[in-house]
Amino acid sequence: MVLLQAVDLVKTYSGRLGGRRYSALDKVNFQVEQGEFTAVMGASGSGKTTLLNLLASLDKPSQGDVILNGQSFRSIDERRLAAFRRQNLGFVFQDYNLLDTFTVRDNILLPLVLNRAAVEDMEKRLIPLASRLGLESLLDKFPYEISGGEQQRTAVARAMITNPKLLLADEPTGALDSRSSANLLDIFSEFNAQGQTIVMVTHSAFAASFSSRVLFIQDGRLLTEIYRGDEPRRAFFDRLVNASSSLMDGGANVG
């Protein structure tokens, strides 16, 4: 079943005072199946973050549309958009984006509170998720009291607590050391194994090698896609490094 569809996505930015127009995305088409773990790989400036922002409904495309689970983003009223995002999408960002006014517990619960969930229900969801992510002992700490990896796991918990249809991740390992990165990506794979659909944007072949399919993007266009199949992660990683160096003039990063 197709969960997410990007249809002819175009995003152009115009310079100040109607100067030179700059095209960040140029007719991007792709589909994501239910339960797929898709990585979008590209160098900086390739338009991958723009793409993710469109998929996240944080930005509006100049042309084209995004369809999630049969629902077109264009058909959603501006005022309903925030609620839609809250109920269907989960986000993980490069710089965690946790609120420092909240404890880890409250950061995770934020989307549920906004959805007006019952307090008992919150507890029921929080405890297993937190123990799975190794956050049980940190629940009452503040974001600035814990490490980067722990902060990013908190952000994952916040994204996952609503059981979103789609988990979006923008360079989730960008600010992490290699051990925390591997740990986080393992968590992603686990979620994926249990049926969670994930779209992750990254410039790192290592991060992308955890996915089941990689889309290469350059200058706002999708170049190609590579499926992992039954290949072990190591081999897939080597294939990705080769592909990216030949496709993108060494624009991709091995780490």
Place this chain on the structure above:
Amino acid sequence: MANGFYWKLAVHNVKNNRVMYGPYFFASTVMSAVYFIILNVVFNRSIANMSYGATIQAMFTLGIVVMTLFAIGYIFYINGFLIRRRKKEFALYGILGLEKRHVLRIIIWENVIVNGCSLIAGLLSGAVLGKLVMFCLLRVLSTAPGSYYQISLPALLLTCFTFGIIFIATTCYNALQVHLARPVDLLHGAKKGEKKLRGVIPLSLLGLLILAFAYILAIVVESPGIAISLFWPDVILVIIATWLLFVVGCYFVLSRLQKNKKFYYRPENFITVSGLLHRLRRNASGLANICILSTMVIVTVSCCTALFFGQESILRQWHPADVIIGFVDQGETAAQVMQQAWQLSEETAAQSGLQLTLVEQLTPSELTSTHYSGIFGEHQSSDYSYLAFNVQGNSEEITPWLANLLSQLPKTGSSGYIYSEIFSERAESYALYGGLLFLGVFFALLFLTNTVLIIYFRQVSESYDDRRRFVIMQQVGMDDQAVKQTIQRQIRTVFLLPLLGALLHAAAASPMLITMLEAFQLYNSWVTLACVAGTGLAFIVFYLLVCKLTARTCYSMLKC
């Protein structure tokens, strides 16, 4: 490297930091201007020659002492605020390869520019506005015998000296900050964690108890003498209580709310409560300061206005009638003597274009002790007959007429007559209370400028943090409108708390103020109450206006 380089860099920095330097510049300009004006009044010869001018000058000299202390404390406060914000910038200079002495030179130039300009602006506006201020002063004092505003050299030098010292001191402080700054620390020194507060419950209770005690003290004290001696201790108690309650009391209440899960985990309360908790912990001392300064403004202004507007009532306490003449007991002829005196008074008054109204005319046997005590003071031993009347007409005619009348009064018997008149005391009272009102207004002006600036700086620093939160909440799935509303609700609560605190303090202080002013013979408590209420209202309007304006400035600043 040439000096011009540092100069250019300094000018550039000042321009770029105008959002922060602007208010600092404004504050020191206002302070030096007021300082200069008051000093000019102190050194003014024409005022010294005025009747009771000495009283005013003595009062203003005392004012200068208080102001100097205040200016030092305050300029250091804002300066510290400015320099903390810029530490990262200094670290960057270090990383880019500027040595500390180079950075130092930039800082010195910056301080010279900002402080030099503000001092010059202060002196200029002091010189110009001084004329206006002098005019108002003489109007308030109701005497204008050829006084004029003159800029005195000692005042100029003293102002330059005082502010020069303060500026040198702040420059040294900044230099020390740069010296202590280590680039690595600064670049990594992101957010410092908030320490867990300890002893929240006992400290909150202590704050409440102290406040209750201070309030009760202010309300029950009945003797003016005790009220005056208890005033400052009471003020200190209120300050301590305000601090405690802002720092731990708010934390206590909010963390209680946070523990109530059914209440806390609602969208409306969730973000507001935790946001408030965060803000209050970071700003508690600033908010307590705003509260205390606001209370000071309200109390100072209401006391001064109460004394000024109540001075007629004070004067009447001693002088039930404008002129009272008492004749030593003339026996059978007492009534006749008084009659003659009254006729004489009326005739002479008519010649001077004045009108007299008879208040009372009493023979010794009709005289009661109340008449005595107020009017004759110590002359209670012998019997007097008593003539009291009010005067209406051109005030300049009154003094010569009165002198003339007194010289013509029949001097029968050995001791003749005694008299009391209101006019000379009224002049003295205007000098005293008018001067007081004037100083009060000056101080209120300074307190207000400073309150406004604290509010401004608070909001600026808040809005930087808010912007980040704003973006995150949108990403998590809150709509713009809701985000904006919750943030505004928090800001409103944060800035309304000190206002409410100040109003409560002022209300609780008013019984004490009434009692204290009784020491100045102001027994009309309505005047005092009206002045407190009026000042409070004016202050509310002003405060809300300032909050609105600064909030708007901050948001427009962040948008671009």
